[in-house]
Amino acid sequence: MGRSYNIVSIPGDGIGPEVNGAAVKVLKAVSDKYGFEPKITEYKAGGCAIDVFGVPLPGETLEAAAGSDAVLLGAVGGPKWDMIEPEKRPEKALLGLRQGMHLYANLRPAIIHKELSNASPLKDPGKIDLLIVRELTGGIYFGKQGSYESAEKLFDGTSKGKVSFDTESYSEAEIKRILRRGFEFARIRNKKLTVVDKANVLITSRMWRQLAKEMSEEYKDVALDFLYVDNASMQLVARPSSFDVIVTSNMFGDILSDLAGQITGSVGMLPSASLGNPGMPGMFEPIHGSAPDIAGQHKANPIASILSVEMMLRLHLGEKDAADSVSEAVSKTLAQGARTPDIALYGGSDASGNITIVSTEEMTDRIVANLE
Ligand code: IPM
Ligand code: MG
Numbered sequence: 001m002g003r004s005y006n007i008v009s010i011p012g013d014g015i016g017p018e019v020n021g022a023a024v025k026v027l028k029a030v031s032d033k034y035g036f037e038p039k040i041t042e043y044k045a046g047g048c049a050i051d052v053f054g055v056p057l058p059g060e061t062l063e064a065a066a067g068s069d070a071v072l073l074g075a076v077g078g079p080k081w082d083m084i085e086p087e088k089r090p091e092k093a094l095l096g097l098r099q100g101m102h103l104y105a106n107l108r109p110a111i112i113h114k115e116l117s118n119a120s121p122l123k124d125p126g127k128i129d130l131l132i133v134r135e136l137t138g139g140i141y142f143g144k145q146g147s148y149e150s151a152e153k154l155f156d157g158t159s160k161g162k163v164s165f166d167t168e169s170y171s172e173a174e175i176k177r178i179l180r181r182g183f184e185f186a187r188i189r190n191k192k193l194t195v196v197d198k199a200n201v202l203i204t205s206r207m208w209r210q211l212a213k214e215m216s217e218e219y220k221d222v223a224l225d226f227l228y229v230d231n232a233s234m235q236l237v238a239r240p241s242s243f244d245v246i247v248t249s250n251m252f253g254d255i256l257s258d259l260a261g262q263i264t265g266s267v268g269m270l271p272s273a274s275l276g277n278p279g280m281p282g283m284f285e286p287i288h289g290s291a292p293d294i295a296g297q298h299k300a301n302p303i304a305s306i307l308s309v310e311m312m313l314r315l316h317l318g319e320k321d322a323a324d325s326v327s328e329a330v331s332k333t334l335a336q337g338a339r340t341p342d343i344a345l346y347g348g349s350d351a352s353g354n355i356t357i358v359s360t361e362e363m364t365d366r367i368v369a370n371l372e
Helices: 016-034 047-053 059-066 091-100 172-188 203-216 229-238 250-263 303-316 320-335 360-369
Strands: 003-012 036-042 070-075 105-111 129-135 145-153 159-166 192-197 223-228 245-248 271-275 282-286
Touching: 003 016, 003 047, 003 059, 016 036, 016 070, 016 303, 016 320, 016 360, 059 091, 070 091, 070 303, 105 172, 105 250, 105 303, 129 172, 129 250, 172 192, 172 203, 172 245, 192 203, 192 229, 192 250, 203 223, 223 229, 229 250, 245 250, 271 303, 282 303, 303 320, 303 360, 320 360
Parallel strands: 003 036, 003 070, 070 282, 129 245, 192 223, 192 245
Antiparallel strands: 105 129, 105 271, 145 159, 271 282
């Protein structure tokens, strides 16, 4: 019996189905070449699930995802569901999958592809190749929250009225397991780990720092440093090429990963992986959202989704040769001048200077044709 994997595909909303379709197509093609079998079943989550089941994350979807080897997700959300009560918003599907599958480690690489070297909005970005390791199931995203009427007054006598609160809290165990991922990735990359926090203000951040210092005894080969999140945002713009691995909390990681994505110039190119403990299923998805403004127009860039398949093959399923094949096919296709509209502005590095604007499907087919 050959290698086979149970893959749950969750296309979602907006351009989600288009880019996820591209990912599935590439996965099937590369698996044929490398002799393994993805058994793919499709489930609903997000706005499309609200329309059919009345909830963003149906029980059957979470159950299938948690019982799979890996999940490929497109994107969820859109204006159609913006007015829904908070508990039922499409984004709750994402949070529910992360929490329900215990996907505490979110890996968000930001790199400038050499074929798109002009893509960055920075004048002189240098070589950007960094990895954000974001804690994904704790912190303020999942802390105690609520609202109440307050009888207190502000200093000038104004009644406070309604008060709402969110809480940031982290346990030692949660911090240690994500720091360990950070150290481990730094060790196999360029041996530099930056802990991003707000330790000048937050007690949780001070615990992150303390634990990172203790743990660095085990990782003497990794250079550890610390940055406050405000400074880190500045440094990401000022000297992005000096970063290797960044490890940080859920909310800081959310914010910094958008920033890091943008300085590479092409959010349509960036994949992500969300992992739990070894042996547990992972979830792989593009960093970009559902882009409802271009949904159904065949304009979406499928590369972030396709590179999410690559991350799944490399980091999760141990199919390294197939992963290499996907990343090489993407580079080759870009070098041949194929561009979806979002990356067309950046010119190209093919010898003839020929750039062809292609649809989502055309880009996908060219990548499939370039798989070796
Ligand atoms: C992300 C997104 C989500 C997050 C939203 C959609 C809940 O911004 O994956 O970065 O904040 O985690
Ligand atoms: Mg985000």
